[in-house]
Amino acid sequence: MVTMTLASLLGGLAPGVLDTGTLISPGEARRLAAEHGLIPVVLGTKSEVLDVGSKARFHTQAMRIGLRVQHRTCTVQGCTVPAAWCHAHHKTPWALSRRTSLADGTLVCGPHHRKIHHPAYTTTYDPGGTTHLTRTRR
Ligand SMILES: [Zn+2]
Incomplete structure (x- = not known):
């Protein structure tokens, strides 16, 4: 699991955070999302989960x-x-x-x-x- 901001997913410079706590570059986080799909999760200001998306996407x-x-x-x-x-x-x-x-x-x-x-x-x-x-x- 990788946590990152929407701005970073769209090309921003903030790092992604693995569920182990390890920081990864925004480019690596985008590559992982592109290769493995993503399920968007919207977090509130205190990192509480507000919404979880339903669909990852892959090429068939x-x-x-x-x-x-x-x-x-x-x-x-x-x-x-x-x-x-x-x-x-x-x-x-x-x-x-x-x-x-x-x-x-x-x-x-x-x-x-x-x-x-x-x-x-x-x-x-x-x-x-x-x-x-x-x-x-x-
Ligand atoms: Zn090539």
Whole structure:
């Protein structure tokens, strides 16, 4: 379990907190949410649970197969990691769209997936299916 603010989930810089009490970077917390799904829990000012969301989101097996057919490798420009070793990624953050679809999905390797969810990088997707990562902060 990871606790983080909504602002941090959407790209902010506050760390996530594991249920062991260990702090993790906001990028790592976002990557975990993207790979393993999330169930939103709303906390009050004294950390009391006010609401628990109902649905985690994942790409279905059929969507993952569809992505592998569309993309033979990681979609980041120049990357040759085979599709079989890649993660399905939501181009529109699930926290914003609340939807999972083949059209909004892409494949990225583990190292590039970590960069996509790192606040120092900006990600763009071109219509041809290529993902572009640009370091925009230190
Ligand atoms: Zn890659």
